[in-house]
Amino acid sequence: MTEEKTTRRRPRSDGQRNRERLIEAAKAAFQDGETEMRFDEISRRAGVGIGTLYRHFPTRDALIEAVYRTEVEGLSAAAQQLAATCVPAEALRSWMRLFVDYFATKQLIAPALNSLVGGPGQLYATSGEHLKTAIRELVGRAVENGDIRADLDPFDLLRALVGVANVAADPGWEASAKRLVDILIAGSRPDA
Amino acid sequence: MTEEKTTRRRPRSDGQRNRERLIEAAKAAFQDGETEMRFDEISRRAGVGIGTLYRHFPTRDALIEAVYRTEVEGLSAAAQQLAATCVPAEALRSWMRLFVDYFATKQLIAPALNSLVGGPGQLYATSGEHLKTAIRELVGRAVENGDIRADLDPFDLLRALVGVANVAADPGWEASAKRLVDILIAGSRPDA
DNA sequence: AACTTATACGGAGGATGTCTCCGTTTAGCA
DNA sequence: TGCTAAACGGAGACATCCTCCGTATAAGTT
Numbered sequence: 001m002t003e004e005k006t007t008r009r010r011p012r013s014d015g016q017r018n019r020e021r022l023i024e025a026a027k028a029a030f031q032d033g034e035t036e037m038r039f040d041e042i043s044r045r046a047g048v049g050i051g052t053l054y055r056h057f058p059t060r061d062a063l064i065e066a067v068y069r070t071e072v073e074g075l076s077a078a079a080q081q082l083a084a085t086c087v088p089a090e091a092l093r094s095w096m097r098l099f100v101d102y103f104a105t106k107q108l109i110a111p112a113l114n115s116l117v118g119g120p121g122q123l124y125a126t127s128g129e130h131l132k133t134a135i136r137e138l139v140g141r142a143v144e145n146g147d148i149r150a151d152l153d154p155f156d157l158l159r160a161l162v163g164v165a166n167v168a169a170d171p172g173w174e175a176s177a178k179r180l181v182d183i184l185i186a187g188s189r190p191d192a
Numbered sequence: 193m194t195e196e197k198t199t200r201r202r203p204r205s206d207g208q209r210n211r212e213r214l215i216e217a218a219k220a221a222f223q224d225g226e227t228e229m230r231f232d233e234i235s236r237r238a239g240v241g242i243g244t245l246y247r248h249f250p251t252r253d254a255l256i257e258a259v260y261r262t263e264v265e266g267l268s269a270a271a272q273q274l275a276a277t278c279v280p281a282e283a284l285r286s287w288m289r290l291f292v293d294y295f296a297t298k299q300l301i302a303p304a305l306n307s308l309v310g311g312p313g314q315l316y317a318t319s320g321e322h323l324k325t326a327i328r329e330l331v332g333r334a335v336e337n338g339d340i341r342a343d344l345d346p347f348d349l350l351r352a353l354v355g356v357a358n359v360a361a362d363p364g365w366e367a368s369a370k371r372l373v374d375i376l377i378a379g380s381r382p383d384a
Numbered sequence: 385a386a387c388t389t390a391t392a393c394g395g396a397g398g399a400t401g402t403c404t405c406c407g408t409t410t411a412g413c414a
Numbered sequence: 415t416g417c418t419a420a421a422c423g424g425a426g427a428c429a430t431c432c433t434c435c436g437t438a439t440a441a442g443t444t
Binding site (some may be wrong): 152153155156159160164173176177179180182183184185186187188 | 344345347348351352356365368369371372374375376377378379380
């Protein structure tokens with residue numbers, strides 16, 4: 001048996017940089033409403049070869065997930081900040097509205113769904129953990145405070161949010177989505 | 193200017209039959225969880241040539257819409273029947289639950305979304321009218337009866353339903369979706 | 385600074401799926 | 415039974431996906 005290599009070379013800087021560029025280009029493609037995001041087009045935009053794209057992201061889903069994950073991280077951070085600065089009920093409501101803004105304005109979820117439906121939570125499961133943690137925290141505090149029924153499954157709310165944010169195709173969706181947030185909150189009150 | 197032809201030949205029976213077969217085959221493909229529904233495969237299953245498929249449904253969306261429309265018609269009929277046999281609030285709630293069953297169990301919406309996001313309601317707008325009418329009716333009656341706030345936009349609820357039914361990928365979605373229906377109803381009450 | 389080598393790059397080209405075009409077949413009608 | 419509009423079928427042009435491998439370069443070594 002050969003000795004296990006303990007000293008690993010530091011990752012190459014160009015690799016790291018290209019990876020970031022690719023994610024950036026993919027995100028831009030989404031936001032331009034490119035339902036069809038051709039891979040060669042994305043690699044061209046990022047200024048790298050096609051082979052490079054495929055090495056970093058072997059499948060379409062891997063690329064989508066990477067974009068998705070960077071977005072989720074920001075949202076996760078926002079949850080912590082809101083929890084620290086607002087009363088529980090308001091923190092929850094604000095975060096849910098932020099969720100709508102953050103995801104739906106960027107039309108990010110919608111294309112991502114394509115792969116989400118593929119398997120049971122392939123993509124969603126990985127970065128979804130962060131979101132679950134965030135909303136569990138927010139709901140937990142609201143329950144303790146008596147703003148929300150204790151029997152509410154936090155993940156139910158998250159599911160509704162994902163759903164609501166998806167239907168962002170026609171004009172007026174944004175106002176509608178925010179009204180729905182309020183309806184959901186109202187329906188989650190202890191006396192409802 | 194030539195005389196306008198007033199006598200049109202009756203549509204050919206084989207054309208009609210093949211059209212139905214194709215819709216049937218496509219629906220089956222959806223239900224088998226075929227996220228990738230290859231066109232040649234569908235035409236093969238229907239026992240017709242590829243050319244025939246493309247003549248009947250020039251684009252992928254056209255085929256999806258045809259499948260979608262047949263489903264929507266059943267749901268629309270159910271709304272009328274529920275309105276006739278239940279008290280308003282119960283009719284609305286039952287229909288919303290039926291919506292979840294009807295669409296989400298069949299995983300039908302999810303693939304259909306692919307085209308929905310393409311343009312502003314391309315597909316959704318056409319058959320969506322039926323759904324809009326159905327829920328407008330149900331909500332209208334519930335409002336008159338004092339079960340639901342008057343300022344609720346019926347389409348908001350529909351949007352939420354579509355969204356909720358979409359996230360049907362992981363186990364437990366069904367129970368979650370139905371809990372959400374109750375939360376939505378509770379949040380729509382006049383005193384909420 | 386020069387050398388070594390693991391790591392990453394790029395894009396040609398094969399595999400796979402989409403969609404069109406047109407010669408052949410068939411159902412409706414007289 | 416003959417005529418013809420309507421429908422059929424599938425070969426093949428076209429587009430996109432993804433793999434493979436020779437070349438280039440950054441990290442570590444002397």
